[in-house]
Amino acid sequence: MMKKAWFRLLLLGLGLAAARGIDARSSAPPGPSSAPVVQSFTLPNGLRVILLERHNLPLINVVAAVDAGTKNETDATSGITHFLEHYVLFRGTELRSGNQIAQDIRRHGAYFNARTGQDLAMFEISLPAEHADFALRNQKDILFNLKLTPAELEAEKEVILEEIRQIEDDPFRFGTALVFQNLFPGHPYQRPVYGRVQAVRSLTVDDVDRFYRARFVPSAMALAVVGDFKIAEMEARVKDVFGPVPGVPPLAAPLPKPAPLPKTVEIELERDVEEAYLVIGAAGPDYNDPDQYAADVLIQALGQGLNPMLNIALRGGRRDLIHSVQMSYTALKKAGVFIVYLTLDPKNLAAARKETVATLRHVRNANFSKEEVFGEERRYAYEHLESAKNELRMAVQQAWESGLGLGYSLAMHALLNESAAGIDYLERIAGTTAQDLRKIGAKYLSRNEFVIVTVKPKKK
Amino acid sequence: MRRRRSLLAAAAAVLAVWAGARPAPLRAEELKRSALDNGLAVISQRDTASTLTVLEILIRGGQTAEPAGKAGLSYLTTRLAVDIPDQDKVQDFMAKALHYSVSAKADYSVIHLECLSEFFDDAAATFVEILSDPLFTGVRIDRLKEFMDNQRRLTADDADNAGHAAHLEAFFGNSAYGHSVFGTDDSLKAIKAVDIKDFYGRYFVPGNMTLVAVSDLDESRLAAVLRKRFGGFRKGAPPAPLPPPVSAPANVFSGARDIAKDSLQTLVSAAFALPPLSSRTFILNAVVENTLGRGPGTRLWSLRAELKLAYAVAARATQMKSGGILESTLETEPAKGEEARIALDQALRDFAARGLTPDELEAARAEVKAQLLRGNERKDARAATLGTLEMLGLGAAFFEAFPAELGGVTLEEINAYIKDILAPDRASWVRIGPKR
Numbered sequence: 001m002m003k004k005a006w007f008r009l010l011l012l013g014l015g016l017a018a019a020r021g022i023d024a025r026s027s028a029p030p031g032p033s034s035a036p037v038v039q040s041f042t043l044p045n046g047l048r049v050i051l052l053e054r055h056n057l058p059l060i061n062v063v064a065a066v067d068a069g070t071k072n073e074t075d076a077t078s079g080i081t082h083f084l085e086h087y088v089l090f091r092g093t094e095l096r097s098g099n100q101i102a103q104d105i106r107r108h109g110a111y112f113n114a115r116t117g118q119d120l121a122m123f124e125i126s127l128p129a130e131h132a133d134f135a136l137r138n139q140k141d142i143l144f145n146l147k148l149t150p151a152e153l154e155a156e157k158e159v160i161l162e163e164i165r166q167i168e169d170d171p172f173r174f175g176t177a178l179v180f181q182n183l184f185p186g187h188p189y190q191r192p193v194y195g196r197v198q199a200v201r202s203l204t205v206d207d208v209d210r211f212y213r214a215r216f217v218p219s220a221m222a223l224a225v226v227g228d229f230k231i232a233e234m235e236a237r238v239k240d241v242f243g244p245v246p247g248v249p250p251l252a253a254p255l256p257k258p259a260p261l262p263k264t265v266e267i268e269l270e271r272d273v274e275e276a277y278l279v280i281g282a283a284g285p286d287y288n289d290p291d292q293y294a295a296d297v298l299i300q301a302l303g304q305g306l307n308p309m310l311n312i313a314l315r316g317g318r319r320d321l322i323h324s325v326q327m328s329y330t331a332l333k334k335a336g337v338f339i340v341y342l343t344l345d346p347k348n349l350a351a352a353r354k355e356t357v358a359t360l361r362h363v364r365n366a367n368f369s370k371e372e373v374f375g376e377e378r379r380y381a382y383e384h385l386e387s388a389k390n391e392l393r394m395a396v397q398q399a400w401e402s403g404l405g406l407g408y409s410l411a412m413h414a415l416l417n418e419s420a421a422g423i424d425y426l427e428r429i430a431g432t433t434a435q436d437l438r439k440i441g442a443k444y445l446s447r448n449e450f451v452i453v454t455v456k457p458k459k460k
Numbered sequence: 461m462r463r464r465r466s467l468l469a470a471a472a473a474v475l476a477v478w479a480g481a482r483p484a485p486l487r488a489e490e491l492k493r494s495a496l497d498n499g500l501a502v503i504s505q506r507d508t509a510s511t512l513t514v515l516e517i518l519i520r521g522g523q524t525a526e527p528a529g530k531a532g533l534s535y536l537t538t539r540l541a542v543d544i545p546d547q548d549k550v551q552d553f554m555a556k557a558l559h560y561s562v563s564a565k566a567d568y569s570v571i572h573l574e575c576l577s578e579f580f581d582d583a584a585a586t587f588v589e590i591l592s593d594p595l596f597t598g599v600r601i602d603r604l605k606e607f608m609d610n611q612r613r614l615t616a617d618d619a620d621n622a623g624h625a626a627h628l629e630a631f632f633g634n635s636a637y638g639h640s641v642f643g644t645d646d647s648l649k650a651i652k653a654v655d656i657k658d659f660y661g662r663y664f665v666p667g668n669m670t671l672v673a674v675s676d677l678d679e680s681r682l683a684a685v686l687r688k689r690f691g692g693f694r695k696g697a698p699p700a701p702l703p704p705p706v707s708a709p710a711n712v713f714s715g716a717r718d719i720a721k722d723s724l725q726t727l728v729s730a731a732f733a734l735p736p737l738s739s740r741t742f743i744l745n746a747v748v749e750n751t752l753g754r755g756p757g758t759r760l761w762s763l764r765a766e767l768k769l770a771y772a773v774a775a776r777a778t779q780m781k782s783g784g785i786l787e788s789t790l791e792t793e794p795a796k797g798e799e800a801r802i803a804l805d806q807a808l809r810d811f812a813a814r815g816l817t818p819d820e821l822e823a824a825r826a827e828v829k830a831q832l833l834r835g836n837e838r839k840d841a842r843a844a845t846l847g848t849l850e851m852l853g854l855g856a857a858f859f860e861a862f863p864a865e866l867g868g869v870t871l872e873e874i875n876a877y878i879k880d881i882l883a884p885d886r887a888s889w890v891r892i893g894p895k896r
Contacts, residue, residue, distance in 0.1 A: 102756035105757060106825050107826060166772060191889060273617040275610065275617055343610070343614065397512045403837065
């Protein structure tokens with residue numbers, strides 16, 4: 001048993017616990033009115049486990065991350081992880097039918113869901129703490145006892161094809177999918193998470209079973225349990241439930257970094273919509289890249305909060321090119337993605353597109369702080385840097401309010417993090433300078449090419 | 461897009477614990493009710509799960525207080541009442557990372573504030589300054605009307621939202637509940653600055669407003685800030701007039717609406733009128749909604765899992781003071797549109813005829829109770845729920861009474877209610893998709 005090993009390493013690497021000689025267990029004894037405590041360990045079968053005790057509500061949240069996503073698919077198996085996500089949740093195991101699972105879920109007052117991405121598939125359940133044992137056993141059953149049948153397989157394919165149509169009807173969701181598909185040509189990340197229609201239609205029980213047996217193994221998973229329990233009791237329960245699952249070595253899956261996009265890609269779609277939608281994507285730092293902290297600050301300054309820089313560029317003064325703007329940053333294992341989302345009047349598409357790209361390109365020369373502006377202009381300059389940092393401090397606090405969100409984050413981090421040096425998020429954010437923002441602006445937004453997706457009304 | 465932030469935030473939060481920077485005990489405390497000197501009601505709750513303060517400023521009236529032909533006035537007024545008047549204040553709010561938003565509902569409107577608690581006093585001071593002396597200028601009004609046009613277009617672009625709007629219109633017609641909170645082209649043109657000033661003057665008065673605050677600040681500190689910042693707000697203003705009552709929904713409505721949209725999927729939706737709201741119907745509606753279409757194991761789920769008609773199937777209850785609607789919706793490929801309509805109709809007829817089984821009622825109780833906890837774990841969600849309950853006349857304290865009252869629902873009661881509201885000949889049907 002490698003008790004605490006990897007997670008302890010992570011946290012000690014962050015500098016805080018080690019520097020202050022604090023052990024979580026001794027410093028924060030569990031109890032109904034105590035601070036939360038953290039525990040981590042790895043089972044002999046390779047399953048990584050993180051327990052976070054918190055008593056704000058009588059709930060327990062269990063999240064399993066599986067190291068499987070589009071990164072592990074081929075053209076022929078495109079969408080197989082997403083397919084498994086559906087099947088695992090709804091189609092039954094060797095012990096229970098899909099209907100029985102659904103009824104069990106309801107009887108226990110559970111929220112039950114899953115998500116698939118480029119790197120990971122995540123399976124989550126949240127329910128009253130008195131049903132903790134059910135939560136663990138349910139997740140074990142669905143993840144490790146899958147029963148594949150041709151009839152259920154064909155039924156779920158139809159549901160997924162409906163989901164694909166629904167995504168393609170949604171301008172922003174489809175625009176986001178197209179950004180990913182075009183930003184990483186030749187790389188597994190380019191495949192749509194939900195799969196290519198023909199590949200989904202062609203999936204067989206053998207295909208799915210092969211992928212499932214290779215990828216859904218304890219050594220390729222992390223389990224986070226967050227909620228109203230005692231650490232010692234939960235540790236024993238997790239070992240009791242998941243300990244007997246046989247260990248299988250994970251498949252080695254080397255994943256290269258994607259090559260830079262050679263040329264800007266423009267995609268124009270016509271839909272039966274009244275508003276125009278513009279989605280602009282560019283590659284960014286990956287999950288383990290130290291640039292990620294500045295990237296978080298940068299998207300706050302550019303496209304989040306009350307009056308971000310893109311808002312000023314596109315709506316400031318007499319210009320009123322857009323109705324809304326927001327910017328996101330997603331960090332994957334081997335790549336990152338910046339995306340700007342705009343809604344606007346169709347007549348402003350060309351001007352808004354041009355101005356947005358120009359603003360992004362200009363980040364390397366932009367001022368982010370009043371301190372960088374001199375003379376009378378300082379009075380009218382906005383303090384984007386400090387504002388962005390405070391926005392992120394708020395995000396930390398908001399995250400702390402959601403047990404399921406914490407579970408999701410911890411399980412995901414356990415599989416994506418590759419750094420023994422660790423992180424100290426808020427200190428990194430606090431230490432980010434305007435020069436850091438310009439530097440990553442130059443690196444990712446000035447030099448990189450864009451994928452630009454326009455969704456505009458059909459001519460009537 | 462929020463996942464990435466929460467991921468890093470979680471790491472930081474866990475680190476803080478390991479480093480010994482421990483927050484105070486993680487417990488939400490009981491609700492407190494008080495009133496400021498000017499008559500403004502305050503509902504507060506201490507919650508140390510984070511160092512954030514959430515404040516909801518609620519104004520009774522909403523769409524029901526809009527004069528005929530002035531649809532959109534409630535939203536317009538509420539939004540303009542907190543429109544930041546100058547760059548200094550924009551800078552100030554940006555520096556404090558203040559989050560604020562405005563929404564108008566059928567029976568009230570709400571201003572939502574959220575910030576790090578260390579900034580709450582300063583932010584509240586500036587905010588009340590704006591709210592006390594809002595700028596209702598022509599430029600601001602025109603700009604906001606354009607934004608509201610845009611919001612209506614976004615609603616039309618989303619089939620689910622467009623279907624919801626069509627059902628409300630079907631049941632409530634031209635009454636306050638029947639139109640968009642963003643008004644219409646004609647109603648917005650009809651609204652002048654004087655209308656906005658008048659609406660503000662009548663309804664933005666302490667006796668007609670309630671503050672809901674959820675914060676980690678200790679009780680006396682929070683009370684002091686609210687007293688200092690809001691206690692003088694429009695002190696002595698005359699009481700607000702009572703909005704005219706909204707007619708109960710047209711409970712005999714039965715019709716279908718076909719909205720052509722060149723989309724890849726067709727939305728098929730049925731809705732039924734709900735009676736005027738009471739604490740009992742609130743609970744019964746929650747049970748019905750949950751049993752009918754809230755995920756795996758509910759009645760509509762078979763349309764997805766067995767009949768393979770859709771990815772998304774759901775039931776949704778919209779509850780307003782004088783009535784509401786219960787919608788059941790799915791989206792399917794256009795070729796299956798009619799098959800989906802027939803299947804949905806059959807599922808609803810079965811539900812009305814047979815009602816719930818004892819096991820289903822037990823499961824619904826467990827689900828609804830757990831959802832109450834989960835859905836209100838975050839401060840912003842809880843403050844919104846408390847405000848909604850207060851504005852709908854159920855009282856914020858109903859939040860705490862809800863689990864016990866839910867336990868009192870009997871099989872006979874719920875099945876009689878289902879039979880009453882889901883009468884097939886009283887349905888409104890909406891289909892949005894390619895022309896047949």
